[in-house]
Amino acid sequence: MSDLISLETIEEIAQQYGYWAVFLGILLENLGIPIPGETVTLAGGFLAGSDQLNxxxxxxxxxxxxxxxxxxxxxxxxxxxxxxxxxIGQLFRFREEQLASLREQFSKNAAKTVFVGRFIALLRVFASPLAGIAEMPYPQFLLYNTLGAVAWASVMVTLSYVAGQIVPLEKLVEWASRFALLSFLVVVAWIAIPLWWESRKAKEVAEVTPVVEENAADG
Incomplete structure (x- = not known):
């Protein structure tokens, strides 16, 4: 999303609005609004490293x-x-049964997904709504969401604070984007491959059933 807003503009926003930019940036990103919250957070840590922010x-x-x-x-x-x-599932031709299976799978791994999802592109945005859809118990969500937020923020701000004194902000953002994208592709594969396998098995069963019924009728 930072491609839509130049890094120079993001850095200027962070300089002008300081802590509000960091707070609102990541909050709005979590609500699904196209704000480069992670980049704003990295910019905030970078500015702290140069003593412009605390x-x-x-x-x-x-x-x-x-x-x-x-x-x-x-x-x-x-x-x-x-x-x-x-x-949304209908647009991508997912059956309700498949989405229900996905929701059940998410429920089994909800705590891990909410926590780890902080570090993964897009999943950082959708993990919380998915937890609500899966009816994850709120106290459990609150715990892992808070732990994930603390862990993610600590890594991003500290990384940009320390490394920002050695490498340019552009390089930090590039590294973070690559890691987030790679993590996202791994998660997509983890979700898509079982769904594809399930769909393939269902298709094979549908193709075999008429043959079995026909043989039974002939017998």
């Missing part, structure tokens, strides 16, 4: 924005996410 205040705002954004996303998913997911 490290601890940048970290606190990143944690708070990520935590609140995740909570909003959870309740959006809890109260209106499943019908919306069904409509």
């Amino acid at each position: 490290y601890w205040l940048v970290l606190a705002n990143a944690v708070l924005g990520a935590t609140l954004g995740g909570n909003f996303g959870y309740w959006i998913g809890r109260y209106g996410g499943w019908p919306l997911l069904l409509k």
